[in-house]
Amino acid sequence: MRLTAKQVTWLKVSLHLAGLLPFLWLVWAINHGGLGADPVKDIQHFTGRTALKFLLATLLITPLARYAKQPLLIRTRRLLGLWCFAWATLHLTSYALLELGVNNLALLG
Secondary structure (H helix, E strand, O other), X not given: OOOOHHHHHHHXXXXXXXXXXXXXXXXXXXXXXXXXXXXXXXXXXXXXXXXXXXXXXXXXXXXXXXXXXXXHXXXXXXXXXXXXXXXXXXXXXXXXXXXOOOOHHHHHO
């Protein structure tokens, strides 16, 4: 059974939710003290791991589409790549703001 364009649209909506749900959990954990003894470390590790998960999902799209013979699945690759970039940017921003305190000299060297 091949994917239809309508099914790909629903898959993209689901992937948007999958990219947004970890962020909502992170906001909830920050507000309710669910991060542990070192919240800065937990935020950085969570955002980094989430970025890696999206990177792996992005890289697996092409082999999965070829193996399953679903060429329309390739249309979701850019979406996953953008979520990976968003989470990696959030990871770098959390490091710069929370760990370094936006010290430009520390960022450069």
